Amino acid sequence: MANDTNRFQAIISHCKEYGFIFPSSEIYDGLQAVYDYGQMGAELKKNIKDYWWKSMTQLSDENIVGIDAAIFMHPTTWKASGHVDNFNDPMIDNKDSKKRYRVDHLIEGFAEEQSATGNEQLAKDTLTAMDALIAKDDFAGLKKLIEDNKIKCAISGTCNWTDIRQFNLMFSTEFGNTVSSDGEDNKIYLRPETAQGIFVNFLNVQKTGRMKIPFGIAQIGKAFRNEIVARQFVFRMREFEQMEMQFFIRPGTQKEWYEKWKSTRLDWHKSLGMPADKYKFHNHVKLAHYADAACDIEFEFPIGFKELEGIHSRTDFDLKQHQEYSKKKMQYFDNDVDPETGKPFGNYIPYVIETSIGLDRMFLAVMSQAYTEEDLSTEEKKDERVVLKFPAKLAPIKMAVLPLTKKDGLPEIAEKIIADCKSQFRCFYEEKDSIGKRYRRMDALGTPFCVTVDHQSKEDNTVTIRHRDSMEQERIPIDKLKEIVLNAIA
Ligand code: ATP
Numbered sequence: 001m002a003n004d005t006n007r008f009q010a011i012i013s014h015c016k017e018y019g020f021i022f023p024s025s026e027i028y029d030g031l032q033a034v035y036d037y038g039q040m041g042a043e044l045k046k047n048i049k050d051y052w053w054k055s056m057t058q059l060s061d062e063n064i065v066g067i068d069a070a071i072f073m074h075p076t077t078w079k080a081s082g083h084v085d086n087f088n089d090p091m092i093d094n095k096d097s098k099k100r101y102r103v104d105h106l107i108e109g110f111a112e113e114q115s116a117t118g119n120e121q122l123a124k125d126t127l128t129a130m131d132a133l134i135a136k137d138d139f140a141g142l143k144k145l146i147e148d149n150k151i152k153c154a155i156s157g158t159c160n161w162t163d164i165r166q167f168n169l170m171f172s173t174e175f176g177n178t179v180s181s182d183g184e185d186n187k188i189y190l191r192p193e194t195a196q197g198i199f200v201n202f203l204n205v206q207k208t209g210r211m212k213i214p215f216g217i218a219q220i221g222k223a224f225r226n227e228i229v230a231r232q233f234v235f236r237m238r239e240f241e242q243m244e245m246q247f248f249i250r251p252g253t254q255k256e257w258y259e260k261w262k263s264t265r266l267d268w269h270k271s272l273g274m275p276a277d278k279y280k281f282h283n284h285v286k287l288a289h290y291a292d293a294a295c296d297i298e299f300e301f302p303i304g305f306k307e308l309e310g311i312h313s314r315t316d317f318d319l320k321q322h323q324e325y326s327k328k329k330m331q332y333f334d335n336d337v338d339p340e341t342g343k344p345f346g347n348y349i350p351y352v353i354e355t356s357i358g359l360d361r362m363f364l365a366v367m368s369q370a371y372t373e374e375d376l377s378t379e380e381k382k383d384e385r386v387v388l389k390f391p392a393k394l395a396p397i398k399m400a401v402l403p404l405t406k407k408d409g410l411p412e413i414a415e416k417i418i419a420d421c422k423s424q425f426r427c428f429y430e431e432k433d434s435i436g437k438r439y440r441r442m443d444a445l446g447t448p449f450c451v452t453v454d455h456q457s458k459e460d461n462t463v464t465i466r467h468r469d470s471m472e473q474e475r476i477p478i479d480k481l482k483e484i485v486l487n488a489i490a
Helices: 004-017 039-056 076-080 103-116 120-135 139-148 195-199 202-208 254-270 317-326 359-370 410-421 435-445 455-460 478-489
Strands: 021-023 035-037 064-067 088-093 100-102 165-168 172-174 187-189 215-224 239-249 279-283 293-301 304-315 332-337 344-348 351-358 371-375 384-388 399-403 427-429 449-453 462-467 473-477
Touching (some): 120 139, 195 351, 239 254, 254 293, 410 478, 449 478, 462 478
Antiparallel strands (some): 215 239, 239 351, 293 304, 449 462
């Protein structure tokens, strides 16, 4: 098995070669940390989205509805949410290379190098010291930690660092076609998270949907962050997609809901057949300005355990802030009876538990879990294959139908099978190349079922179905096909 850096590179190449992900505007040499999803990637991404949407709304045990808010929002939204003042990352520049680093990434990179070369203790101590300094916003201390450990810039190789400064991650643009003299009036931000679109619509949804607390609002949409260290493929992009859900609850019940959503979300990942040992929780040391508890669900990517999803207990911070800035009441009247007082709970600003997962990171998690290089060599000949072992329900193509030859009425039978199934799942027709080559191509795209139509099919209405992971083949009646595939993707 290739080492993890090689494996990560192999996955990136595979995504490009098989139409999953391309660098954005590649003919102009690409745009850093922006990617386009190709014909296979768009299908896989949509399937992940649909699976999340359905589990979080339609199938959820809780009362959760979905919305689709605009990317542009009134600029005051971001003042109220704290993003204008607080959505910063501490950065440091190397004076020789002029390269800018996120301080935590620079130190983490150093710690990773140390543990890779056997200095586990130093790595651990450095990370502990970093966490403590970040928690106190102690920038001088962080700079000293970098200098004391002689952490170098990867480009210049020097330790010639500037002081640490805060850098706001929001993109801005102008709204409308008139620009005021100071350029500020028309300044509008590209949303850095989808959550605020939910908060500003809290009352709209609650009232028009006659929603009773506890209830949730889910949303999938684009978010934009001017990430400084934008590398690691789709793990960290400047334009990405989030799948977020804000769950509105009675104040005082947040601990119990926080724990419940932690386990519900982990179960969601496991329900896709993702292995439990690839996941772990990481509790936040430094809580964001809005949170009273927060953790990440980390996944073991080929680049190590990293954040895939965040679960945040956001208190009533956001709704309270919007109430203050908009002067509109963000209250809910709870007429359930409080057993302690015997009276209704009455008016309050709800508390919120948020679950927020990056769609692109989930794509990368699914892709890295699925990507498998298999040695199929026998004594007679060397052989290998690359297969994407996607959960069948996420696979871009569910069934490929392959006539053995291009003549003798076999393509017609294949087309008829596709016509019968395509309204229910994605099918693919291929008549070029040998069957073996066609199987390998479908393995590389992660297609769970290949169906071969041969001369016997004409006589007895049977076909061969080949299972992607086991490569086993069985002869079955054509009229059983749809059921087999539908069962696998249910
Ligand atoms: P990180 O610490 O990795 O920057 P974050 O804690 O800032 O992430 P959140 O604000 O909690 O992330 O966003 C929720 C989710 O959105 C993350 O768990 C991640 O999956 C996704 N996400 C955040 N930033 C990016 C990005 N630049 N590219 C892709 N996905 C992202």
